[in-house]
Amino acid sequence: MGGWAIAVHGGAGVDPKLPEERQEEARRVLRRCLGVGAVALRAGRPAVDVVEMVVRELETDPVFNSGRGSALTQEGTVEMEASIMDGRGRRCGAVSGLTTVKNPVSLARLVMDRSPHSYLAFHGAEDFAREQGVEVVDNSYFITDENVRMLKLAKEANSIVYDYRVPVPSADTCSSSAGLVGATTDGGMQMNGLPISIYAPETVGCVAVDSGGWCAAATSTGGLMNKMSGRIGDSPLIGSGTYACGACAVSCTGEGEAIIRSTLARDVAALMEYKGLGLQEAVDYALKERLDEGKAGLIAVSRNGEVANGFNTVGMFRGCATEDGFMDVAIW
Amino acid sequence: MGWAIALHGGAGDIPLSLPAERRAPREATLRHCLELGVAALKANRPPLDVVELVVRELENSPCFNAGKGSVLTTNGTVEMEACIMDGNTKKCGAVSGLSTVVNAISLARLVMERTPHIYLAFDGAEAFAREQVKTMGVETAHSSHFITTENVERLKNAKEAKRVQIDYTQPIKGAIPSTKGDSQIGTVGCVAVDGHGILASATSTGGLVNKMVGRIGDTPIIGAGTYANSYCAVSATGKGESIIQATVARDVAALMEYKGLSLKEAAAYVIERTPKGNVGLVAVSANGEVTMPFNTTGMFRACATEDGYSEIGIWPSGINDDLEYPNK
Numbered sequence: 157m158g159g160w161a162i163a164v165h166g167g168a169g170v171d172p173k174l175p176e177e178r179q180e181e182a183r184r185v186l187r188r189c190l191g192v193g194a195v196a197l198r199a200g201r202p203a204v205d206v207v208e209m210v211v212r213e214l215e216t217d218p219v220f221n222s223g224r225g226s227a228l229t230q231e232g233t234v235e236m237e238a239s240i241m242d243g244r245g246r247r248c249g250a251v252s253g254l255t256t257v258k259n260p261v262s263l264a265r266l267v268m269d270r271s272p273h274s275y276l277a278f279h280g281a282e283d284f285a286r287e288q289g290v291e292v293v294d295n296s297y298f299i300t301d302e303n304v305r306m307l308k309l310a311k312e313a314n315s316i317v318y319d320y321r322v323p324v325p326s327a328d329t330c331s332s333s334a335g336l337v338g339a340t341t342d343g344g345m346q347m348n349g350l351p352i353s354i355y356a357p358e359t360v361g362c363v364a365v366d367s368g369g370w371c372a373a374a375t376s377t378g379g380l381m382n383k384m385s386g387r388i389g390d391s392p393l394i395g396s397g398t399y400a401c402g403a404c405a406v407s408c409t410g411e412g413e414a415i416i417r418s419t420l421a422r423d424v425a426a427l428m429e430y431k432g433l434g435l436q437e438a439v440d441y442a443l444k445e446r447l448d449e450g451k452a453g454l455i456a457v458s459r460n461g462e463v464a465n466g467f468n469t470v471g472m473f474r475g476c477a478t479e480d481g482f483m484d485v486a487i488w
Numbered sequence: 489m490g491w492a493i494a495l496h497g498g499a500g501d502i503p504l505s506l507p508a509e510r511r512a513p514r515e516a517t518l519r520h521c522l523e524l525g526v527a528a529l530k531a532n533r534p535p536l537d538v539v540e541l542v543v544r545e546l547e548n549s550p551c552f553n554a555g556k557g558s559v560l561t562t563n564g565t566v567e568m569e570a571c572i573m574d575g576n577t578k579k580c581g582a583v584s585g586l587s588t589v590v591n592a593i594s595l596a597r598l599v600m601e602r603t604p605h606i607y608l609a610f611d612g613a614e615a616f617a618r619e620q621v622k623t624m625g626v627e628t629a630h631s632s633h634f635i636t637t638e639n640v641e642r643l644k645n646a647k648e649a650k651r652v653q654i655d656y657t658q659p660i661k662g663a664i665p666s667t668k669g670d671s672q673i674g675t676v677g678c679v680a681v682d683g684h685g686i687l688a689s690a691t692s693t694g695g696l697v698n699k700m701v702g703r704i705g706d707t708p709i710i711g712a713g714t715y716a717n718s719y720c721a722v723s724a725t726g727k728g729e730s731i732i733q734a735t736v737a738r739d740v741a742a743l744m745e746y747k748g749l750s751l752k753e754a755a756a757y758v759i760e761r762t763p764k765g766n767v768g769l770v771a772v773s774a775n776g777e778v779t780m781p782f783n784t785t786g787m788f789r790a791c792a793t794e795d796g797y798s799e800i801g802i803w804p805s806g807i808n809d810d811l812e813y814p815n816k
Contacts, residue, residue, distance in 0.1 A: 241733075246733040246734070247733065248732065248733055250704075252609060253609065253610060271700060272700075273699065273700060273703045273704075273729060274704075274729045275703065275705075275709075275732070276700060276703055276704070277585065277610060277704050278585060278609060278610035278611065278702055279610065279702055280701035280702015280703060281702050282702075283701060283702070284700065284702070349604060383605065384603060384604075384605060384608060384612055384616065385611065385612035386608040386609050386610055386611060386612015386615070387607065387608055387612065388584070388605075388606075388608070388609050389607075393709055393711075394709070394712065394732050394733065394735065395710075395712065395732075395735040395738055396710065396711065399735075412605075412606075413604070413605060416580070416606050416710050417579070417580060417606070417710070418578070419710060419715070419735065422711055422735045422738055422739075422742070423738075423742065426738070426739065426746055427746060430743055431746035431747065448578070
């Protein structure tokens with residue numbers, strides 16, 4: 157038993173030209189959230205409470221773009237989603253299509269604890285939020301001027317690379333049958349079909365193991381800029397964006413469709429459980445062998461108090477802390 | 489090696505006393521759908537087409553809880569969901585919260601093939617369906633097309649018993665007996681492999697009787713109710729919440745891939761580990777094996793392989809064996 161450990165992320169796929177002051181701001185928020193989690197773990201709070209608490213912090217802080225500042229759909233609206241899983245009993249809750257709930261991760265927790273179901277979406281999820289009396293705000297609370305501008309840019313960019321899964325007929329991409337990142341017509345860096353300068357990571361997540369060795373994971377997102385209304389990504393899907401069991405807890409971020417196809421979070425756990433790999437080995441293997449051409453990153457903790465992360469994108473906002481006093485935040 | 493196909497019409501607490509007039513139409517539908525799938529495989533149709541074709545047919549049958557015959561939410565509405573996955577490319581598509589689309593499985597396929605996304609739900613999925621009506625012939629219907637009088641009664645019974653029921657009605661303890669002693673209807677699914685080892689899986693459902701509006705089950709979730717890769721294709725049915733937490737479909741494949749188990753061993757392991765009474769699945773492997781395990785009382789199921797084996801069943805083998813018949 158290695159004591160408690162915690163890791164957080166604020167999304168993978170970072171513009172390498174991100175101004176230094178924005179980087180510093182992100183590091184500051186990651187450090188603050190890790191601190192909140194560390195205090196709770198030290199006080200003996202169960203991992204599932206800690207991941208919810210930390211993801212709430214990340215949702216509420218406008219530096220990362222889940223919750224306030226969420227990505228906009230084609231229609232210019234916000235549709236947020238989240239999930240949480242407690243490795244103890246593998247209980248889970250998820251929500252999609254939220255338009256007014258301030259902290260989606262806490263509604264996911266309520267779905268897990270207080271509904272007969274694991275996953276509620278759209279109107280039904282909003283109704284449930286009202287029944288439960290969670291804090292709701294007008295949809296405009298989540299929409300920032302910057303994101304309205306980003307949506308416009310995304311729409312202009314997407315007039316060239318609209319369907320990034322259909323390989324664009326050019327010499328270097330027509331052989332790419334998986335094609336998820338095939339449409340690199342300008343040779344520029346892309347994420348989720350958008351130029352990296354427009355793309356902003358929209359997902360936050362936290363994984364923790366408490367001093368009892370129980371693991372939990374939570375992930376929350378505004379989704380993808382310029383997504384179709386109704387689009388569900390990997391974040392609320394148990395086994396894709398989020399997973400926790402007796403062995404470990406995992407939260408993923410990146411190109412949702414690639415993460416779903418590779419059931420990335422469950423695969424990290426399955427590699428430990430069925431192939432006997434260690435935590436970091438499992439993370440590396442899943443990223444290398446499972447993602448095909450997709451781009452993603454993930455954080456993970458094991459029941460022994462190990463922490464791991466990995467990504468094949470340009471950067472991932474991340475941080476971790478362990479009981480022995482180690483703390484680290486990084487982007488690149 | 490060789491082609492193989494398996495399909496299901498839901499797993500659950502199907503009483504052995506299920507009256508013949510309830511049993512016969514379901515067996516007939518299973519047989520008809522199996523024949524349809526076998527003919528398509530023999531005609532060298534791609535497995536992805538075969539599973540879509542078979543699930544469409546199952547959706548169109550009012551006997552099962554998908555498409556026409558979907559069970560009702562607590563508000564008396566239908567919210568259908570479906571998922572399809574191609575094992576070769578791991579491309580997949582899923583839909584939830586459909587209220588007017590006649591064949592949810594075909595819309596899932598269109599999400600896979602004609603959008604940059606994998607999964608669309610509720611209003612957005614309905615809007616997408618409308619866009620595809622003219623170009624791709626997506627058929628829509630008024631919600632009355634989906635709602636059967638049986639399911640209206642089933643909802644009434646469930647509400648009186650104040651419970652959310654799995655997608656087949658269990659006998660309600662100390663309450664009103666369920667409709668004419670049956671209502672064993674369930675999620676539908678199909679898995680297929682062709683002679684080249686190409687695999688595909690598809691699942692479709694109306695969900696749970698008396699479910700909350702907005703509830704999503706295991707069916708549309710890749711790795712839970714539906715999964716296919718180069719090792720196997722899996723479609724699961726039963727209590728959605730248990731299937732999600734056990735990532736049932738992905739785990740069958742992961743046990744083959746990471747632990748080296750055979751299809752039968754992997755499927756049996758997953759079923760055994762999931763709480764009793766909660767899950768059943770059908771699966772085929774790249775080299776043409778089939779397995780259809782369940783830990784519920786029964787599962788409406790059928791399968792056939794290229795070497796001539798065929799089976800249609802409801803309860804564990806050995807019970808009502810007259811249902812199983814050798815195919816030539």
